[in-house]
Amino acid sequence: MKIIVIGGGIAGMSTAYHLAREDGIDVTLIDQTHEGQATAAGAGIVCPWISERKDNQAWYELARGGAHYYEALVERLTEDGEDRWGFKRVGALAVSEDETELDDIEKSARDAKQTSPELGDIKRLANEAAKDLFPPLGDGFGAVHLSGAIRIDGRQLRDALKRAAIKHHADIRQGEARLAKEDGQVNGVYLEETFHPADHVIVAAGAWAPELLAPVGVTLPIEPQRGQIVHLQIPEADTSKWPMILPRTSYYMLAFDDSRIVAGASRENGTGFDYRQTAGGVREVLESALSVAPGLAQSTLYETRIGFRPVGPDHLPFIGCMETPKGLSIVNGLGPSGLTMGPYAGKLISDLTLGKEMGIDLSPYHPERFDK
Numbered sequence: 001m002k003i004i005v006i007g008g009g010i011a012g013m014s015t016a017y018h019l020a021r022e023d024g025i026d027v028t029l030i031d032q033t034h035e036g037q038a039t040a041a042g043a044g045i046v047c048p049w050i051s052e053r054k055d056n057q058a059w060y061e062l063a064r065g066g067a068h069y070y071e072a073l074v075e076r077l078t079e080d081g082e083d084r085w086g087f088k089r090v091g092a093l094a095v096s097e098d099e100t101e102l103d104d105i106e107k108s109a110r111d112a113k114q115t116s117p118e119l120g121d122i123k124r125l126a127n128e129a130a131k132d133l134f135p136p137l138g139d140g141f142g143a144v145h146l147s148g149a150i151r152i153d154g155r156q157l158r159d160a161l162k163r164a165a166i167k168h169h170a171d172i173r174q175g176e177a178r179l180a181k182e183d184g185q186v187n188g189v190y191l192e193e194t195f196h197p198a199d200h201v202i203v204a205a206g207a208w209a210p211e212l213l214a215p216v217g218v219t220l221p222i223e224p225q226r227g228q229i230v231h232l233q234i235p236e237a238d239t240s241k242w243p244m245i246l247p248r249t250s251y252y253m254l255a256f257d258d259s260r261i262v263a264g265a266s267r268e269n270g271t272g273f274d275y276r277q278t279a280g281g282v283r284e285v286l287e288s289a290l291s292v293a294p295g296l297a298q299s300t301l302y303e304t305r306i307g308f309r310p311v312g313p314d315h316l317p318f319i320g321c322m323e324t325p326k327g328l329s330i331v332n333g334l335g336p337s338g339l340t341m342g343p344y345a346g347k348l349i350s351d352l353t354l355g356k357e358m359g360i361d362l363s364p365y366h367p368e369r370f371d372k
């Protein structure tokens, strides 16, 4: 069976990797490597258990499942000879100046632990103890520490999946793909002017998917949401074990091994694919970071990354096989949680396409749910 995957971000690479591991499946992935690929800009926080979005059951099911799936994925990648997958359990400090808010966070974490023991130990920390773990943190912030929170380097994980897929004989190509359709069935892809026939095509094209799908009569209500994210460096600091910082807002901080702190991120709707670092975007992110971690004021401004999150109207992903046209599946709409859900979503769409048992009801994520 010949399957073509379009899009080489976290969703597409995971899909191609899982398909390539199956016997008898011939996989090609085509990626246009757009500027602003969300995976390349993503911060890398995987800590859904205390999210305020937890009340949305369908969202939480995928996010929790995605976080849970990481252990199995890392095992698989290790079997495939990979050791640089950009995954580390560094833990999280959920911070607040308000003790009542910390009570709520602690309760939320303890509730979540019943179904997700991998979130690790939960500890309430006073300001000094929290600062021992993350020295730039401001005075007055207490914290709830979750030892099992995961940090992902999206670029490294994407590249590990790609190398492992190639080991399983996936063919990875660069360029712009266009869908081909005949008699109500997607039957292949044009890469530049060459037609590549396929039994099935999976579109994992992120925020660019609507323009790819329109010519075959599919309207996918996805919009790009621009995210600007600032990378700072604290010269000579060993940040490799610092936990991520999660205030009760949409902003956050995350440390990486090379003395780097990532502070994110703007969530800008209506920008289209305007790939620019803006004064307002950078100010917004820095103001928020410095209000929580004033100790970062003397860090070096290293770079700003820009990515376009694929966001749908109900903020739920699209994962499923299309009724019309046939021969087409979609994995998209991962929004601000795609590094959490993406590897799992790729496995799910691969299993669904091959008719395998999945252990999850995918109907809330059906790509045609807005068509009725």
Ligand code: FAD
Binding pocket: 006, 007, 008, 009, 010, 011, 012, 030, 031, 032, 033, 034, 036, 037, 038, 039, 040, 041, 042, 043, 044, 045, 046, 154, 175, 176, 177, 178, 204, 205, 206, 207, 208, 209, 212, 226, 227, 228, 229, 264, 265, 266, 306, 307, 308, 309, 310, 331, 332, 333, 334, 335, 336, 337, 338, 339, 340, 341, 342
């Ligand atoms: P993308 O990574 O955008 O990949 C889509 C790919 O499709 C691109 O490479 C593009 O070139 C290709 N493509 C499009 N059209 C075509 C075509 N016609 N032919 C060939 N190829 C095509 N998530 C978390 O869980 N935790 C976080 O901390 C986090 N932080 C984030 C911070 C920022 C600033 C941003 C922007 C995102 C963040 N996310 C986070 C979200 C996450 O990064 C995204 O949800 C996820 O990367 C989306 O992956 P994707 O594969 O669907 O899309």
